[in-house]
Amino acid sequence: MASFDILVTGGTLPDGTVKDIGITGDRIAAIGDLTGAQAGEVIDASGDLVSPPFVDPHFHMDATLSYGTPRINASGTLLEGISLWGELKQIASVDEMVERALAYCDWAVSMGLLAVRSHVDTCDDDLKGVEALLHVRDVVKPYLDLQLVAFPQDGFYRDPTARANTLRALDMGVDVVGGIPHFERTMADGAASVRELCEIAAERGLLVDLHCDETDDPMSRHIEALAYETQRLGLQGRVAGSHLTSMHSMDNYYVSKLLPLIAEAEIAAIPNPLINITLQGRHDTFPKRRGLTRVKEMQAQGITVGWGQDCVRDPWYSLGTADMLDVAFMGLHVAQMTSPQEMARCFTMVTEENAKIMHLDGYGLAPGDTASLVVLDAGSSIEALRLRPDRLCVISKGKVVSRQARNDARLALPGRPDSVRRRHKISDG
Numbered sequence: 440m441a442s443f444d445i446l447v448t449g450g451t452l453p454d455g456t457v458k459d460i461g462i463t464g465d466r467i468a469a470i471g472d473l474t475g476a477q478a479g480e481v482i483d484a485s486g487d488l489v490s491p492p493f494v495d496p497h498f499h500m501d502a503t504l505s506y507g508t509p510r511i512n513a514s515g516t517l518l519e520g521i522s523l524w525g526e527l528k529q530i531a532s533v534d535e536m537v538e539r540a541l542a543y544c545d546w547a548v549s550m551g552l553l554a555v556r557s558h559v560d561t562c563d564d565d566l567k568g569v570e571a572l573l574h575v576r577d578v579v580k581p582y583l584d585l586q587l588v589a590f591p592q593d594g595f596y597r598d599p600t601a602r603a604n605t606l607r608a609l610d611m612g613v614d615v616v617g618g619i620p621h622f623e624r625t626m627a628d629g630a631a632s633v634r635e636l637c638e639i640a641a642e643r644g645l646l647v648d649l650h651c652d653e654t655d656d657p658m659s660r661h662i663e664a665l666a667y668e669t670q671r672l673g674l675q676g677r678v679a680g681s682h683l684t685s686m687h688s689m690d691n692y693y694v695s696k697l698l699p700l701i702a703e704a705e706i707a708a709i710p711n712p713l714i715n716i717t718l719q720g721r722h723d724t725f726p727k728r729r730g731l732t733r734v735k736e737m738q739a740q741g742i743t744v745g746w747g748q749d750c751v752r753d754p755w756y757s758l759g760t761a762d763m764l765d766v767a768f769m770g771l772h773v774a775q776m777t778s779p780q781e782m783a784r785c786f787t788m789v790t791e792e793n794a795k796i797m798h799l800d801g802y803g804l805a806p807g808d809t810a811s812l813v814v815l816d817a818g819s820s821i822e823a824l825r826l827r828p829d830r831l832c833v834i835s836k837g838k839v840v841s842r843q844a845r846n847d848a849r850l851a852l853p854g855r856p857d858s859v860r861r862r863h864k865i866s867d868g
Contacts, residue, residue, distance in 0.1 A: 443468055444837065446478035447812070450489030452804060453786060453820045460489065462810040465837035469806055480839070482832055488815040488823055490786075491804050492553035492835070493763040494793035497648075497681050497709045497747025499755075500557035500575070500585075501568035502527070504539040506752040517653065517718045520755035521592065521622075527754065528563055536571035543751065544579045546761035549841045551813030551830045553583050556648065556797055558590035558617050561605040562598045569608045582835040586797055588648050590617035595632040597623050602635075609643065616640040619650040620661040621685075630664045637668040640677070646798065647678040648709070652685035655719055655728060659685040663697060666704040675705040679796055681747065683708055683732040684719050694733065702740040707796045710734060711749035712770035714756055734774040735781070745793040746770045746785070763789040764827040771824060779821065786820035810837040816845055818862060826861060 443461035451457050459473035469476075502524055509526050512519050547555060559568045569589075576585040589608040591601035595618050609616065618636045620629030633649065640647045647669075652659040662680050669678045680701070686694060701708070710732045719730020737744050746766045751759030759765075767785040771777065776785055794802040801809040816828040833841035847858040 441469065441473060441476040443476060443478040445480050445482065445810070445834065445839070446473060446476055447482045447484050447489060447814065447834075448473070450484030450487060450814065451818060453488070453490055453783075453790070455819065460804065460812065462834070462837055465810050467804065467806055467808045467810050470804060482814065482839075484814045484832075486818060487831060488817045488819060489804070490551070490813050490815060490820070490823075491790050491794070491802060492811045492813055492833075493551050493789050494554040494745075494797060494799065494802075495547075495552055495748045495763055495766075495789075496556045496679070496745050496793045496796045497711055497749055498555050498557045499750055499753065500540045500543060500555070500572055501536055501559050502750070502753040503543045504752045505531070505754065506757055511757075512754055514721070515717065516721045517755065520718070523754035524560070524592065528560060528568065531567065533567045533571045536568055537574055540572060540575045541578065543761060544575065544583055544585075548582060548833060548835070549830065549843070550761045550763070551815070551833045551841075552761055552763055553811050553833070553835050554586070554794065554797060554799055555583065556586040556588060556615070558588040558648075558650075559608070559613065560592040561589050561608045562591050562593040562601045564600055564604065566604060566608060566611070569611060569613060573612060582838070582840050584799065586615060587613045588615040588617040589613040590650070591619065594619060594622045594624070595636060596628050606639070609639070609645070615646045615648050616643075617648055617650070619653075620664070621650075621652050621654050621656075621659045626658075629661050633661055633664045634668050637665070637672050637674060637678070641672040641674060647674060648681055649679075651680040651683055653682035654685050655688055655722065655730065656685055657688040657690065660697075662686070662706075663700060666700040666706055669704040669706055678704070679707040679709050681709040682711060682715060684715050684730040686732045687719070687728055687730050694736070698733075698737060698740045698742070701737065702742050707743040707745065708732065708734075708737050709745055709747045709796065710770065711747040711766075712773050713759070713766055714749040716769070716773055717756060729773055731770070731773045734770070735776065738784070743792055743795055744788065745796050746788045762827055764824060768824055768827060782821045782824055786824060811835045816860075816862075818864070822862065
C-alpha cells in the first residue's frame with residue numbers, strides 16, 4: 440500500500456479530470472486514483488479545483504506597497520509614476536524595501552502565487568533595491584521562487600551611470616537582463632540599448648526581459664529591433680518583451696509584418712492588463728485607447744503570451760492584492776477572450792504559460808514535478824476566473840504554507856437556503 444507525506448484527494452484539475460495527488464518530500468510522487476493510500480496528512484479537495492501555482496512574470500517588488508510615498512500620482516500617468524519613484528528610491532532604505540517586499544511575498548503565498556519575476560531598478564549608485572531584493576530572494580527561497588531582472592528604469596544610456604550599475608547588479612547575482620529602450624532620448628539610442636543589452640545576455644548566458652514600447656506612440660517599434668537581435672545572437676526562446684502597448688496603436692499592415700518576426704525569434708510577450716489599461720491613453724479624449732497589446736493575434740501566430748501583475752500599491756497603481764486571477768479576469772475582458780476555450784486559456788496564461796516564460800523547472804502536476812499546488816474554492820478554471828475564489832490550501836515544495844476556511848455567506852431570507860457560495864454548476868462548453 441502506497442504511503443505519502445501529503446495526499447490531496449478528489450481534486451478537479453484544470454483539464455477537468457478528477458485525480459488524487461500523492462506528495463513525498465518536495466515532489467509529486469503519484470497522480471491518479473490513489474484509493475487506499477496512506478499519508479501523514481490528507482487534504483480533501485473533492486469538488487474543488489487543484490491547480491499548479493500561479494506565476495507572475497512581471498512585477499516591481501522594490502516599489503510595492505509604497506503607495507502615497509512621497510505623494511499620490513495625481514495625473515495617473517506612467518511618467519509621473521516614474522518621477523515619483525525617482526524621489527522615493529532616494530529616501531527609501533534597504534530595510535524598508537525588504538520589509539515591504541517580504542510583506543508582499545506573504546500576500547502572494549496566501550493567493551497561491553509561488554513564482555515572481557521582479558524588475559529591480561539599477562539607476563541607483565547604491566543599488567539599494569538590488570541589495571534588498573537579493574536578500575529577499577534568499578529569505579523566500581524555501582517557499583517562493585523570486586527571479587530578478589536588472590532594470591535601468593531611467594534608461595540604459597539616458598542615465599549616466601545606469602550601464603555600469605546594471606553590469607554591477609548582474610555581477611551581484613541578478614538573474615535576467617532588462618531595459619527600457621523607448622525611454623532613451625532617441626529612437627536610435629533605444630535601438631542601440633536593445634543591441635547591447637542582448638549582447639550582454641548572450642555573453643553571460645542569461646535571459647532577457649525588456650520593457651518594450653510601453654507607450655501610445657505607434658512609431659515606437661523597439662520590439663522589431665529586439666526580434667532582430669534575438670535571432671542575430673541565437674537567443675531564441677530566452678527573450679521576453681513586456682508591455683508592447685504601442686502595438687495597440689500600430690496600423691494593421693505593419694503589425695502583419697511584425698508578428699511573424701516575433702514568432703520567428705521565439706520572443707514571449709508579457710502584457711500587464713491592469714496597468715496597461717490604467718496608464719495608457721491618458722492623452723486621449725475620445726475614442727480613448729486602452730493600450731493592451733494584440734494578445735489574441737499574437738497567440739494565433741504561436742507566440743507565447745502570459746499575463747503580468749506589474750504593480751501593487753505603488754507610484755503607478757493604487758490597488759492590487761497579489762491575485763493573478765484578478766489580472767487574468769481583467770485581461771479576459773479587455774482582450775475580449777470570452778469563448779470557453781479563450782477563458783480557459785486565460786487561466787493557463789497565469790499558470791503554465793507564465794511558467795514557460797520564467798523557465799521554471801519542475802513546474803506542473805505530474806509525477807516528478809515540484810510538489811507545489813493550490814486548492815481553490817471553484818469547480819473549474821473558468822469558474823475560478825469568475826469567482827476569484829478563496830485559496831483553501833496552498834502547498835509549496837511539499838509543505839502546506841497557507842490554509843483558508845471556506846467562507847460561505849450566511850443568509851437570513853424566508854424560504855431560502857441558509858447559506859450561499861456563488862458556485863454555479865453549468866457546462867462551460
